[in-house]
Amino acid sequence: QGPGVLTCMEVDDHPMDHQYTPLDSTQHRQHGWTRQPDFLFARTDVVSPLLLAEIPYASATYVLGFAQRPAGGYQFVALLGLHPGENLFVDGAGRWLREYIPGYYRGYPFRILQGQQSGQTVYLLGFDQASGLYREHPDAEKADERFFDDAGELQPLTRKVVEFLQARTKSELRTQRAVDALDAAHLFEPWPLAIDVPDSSRALLTGLQRINQVALNALDATALQQLRDSGALAMAYAQLFCQPRL
Numbered sequence: 001q002g003p004g005v006l007t008c009m010e011v012d013d014h015p016m017d018h019q020y021t022p023l024d025s026t027q028h029r030q031h032g033w034t035r036q037p038d039f040l041f042a043r044t045d046v047v048s049p050l051l052l053a054e055i056p057y058a059s060a061t062y063v064l065g066f067a068q069r070p071a072g073g074y075q076f077v078a079l080l081g082l083h084p085g086e087n088l089f090v091d092g093a094g095r096w097l098r099e100y101i102p103g104y105y106r107g108y109p110f111r112i113l114q115g116q117q118s119g120q121t122v123y124l125l126g127f128d129q130a131s132g133l134y135r136e137h138p139d140a141e142k143a144d145e146r147f148f149d150d151a152g153e154l155q156p157l158t159r160k161v162v163e164f165l166q167a168r169t170k171s172e173l174r175t176q177r178a179v180d181a182l183d184a185a186h187l188f189e190p191w192p193l194a195i196d197v198p199d200s201s202r203a204l205l206t207g208l209q210r211i212n213q214v215a216l217n218a219l220d221a222t223a224l225q226q227l228r229d230s231g232a233l234a235m236a237y238a239q240l241f242c243q244p245r246l
Helices: 052-058 156-184 213-217 221-230 232-245
Strands: 020-022 047-049 063-068 074-079 110-117 120-128 188-190 209-211
Touching: 020 110, 052 156, 052 232, 063 232, 074 156, 110 156, 120 156, 156 221, 156 232, 209 232, 213 232, 221 232
Parallel strands: none
Antiparallel strands: 020 120, 047 074, 063 074, 063 209, 110 120, 188 209
16 A cells, blocks of 8 residues: 555544544655654543553553443543543643553554545544644754655654554554453443542542452353453453552
């Protein structure tokens, strides 16, 4: 396929207020971007999508749970705050306050987009036009980067981002299958955040799900093996073990 067209799909139900535009190797050939200087773009995110592969790293810091997807069902997430519009892991200068940063943010401001072309599904590299990082006239002296070279091929750094997003997308699909397996096994239960907070007038985050440990312990050997093989069992125990971190 042509430059910038990818053979993978977007799995991104996280409701962030962005304006992703597909990059075209002709229209945007001379255009580029500057690197993200901080994480202020994530300061209002109260949850972040998380992957199975991130469990060993994220479970040491974050509370894990399951949030509703706009398209239906649930997704695996890390809690970043307790109130809607609040991310406790980003300070006023845009610094991430813990060592491990969820992979969801490490590809920003790029995203893989799914579209239609001549009746066929195509996958495009998108860029967040609302990020403030887009450059119509990239300046190498300011460390700006072009998306494409003069021949319309992806520049090395852009290609590296693409490879990261492709690998992430494969893991997103496996992660979602594990979440769906937990849901099909009826292991989710509503998770009200019944905790004391400094400002009781502010509404706590709602709509979360957690693992029902009684239901998990009641599963037979066959069901447990199926969850183990999909990675869902590791996800379930990670969620259970991190709950005291609230």
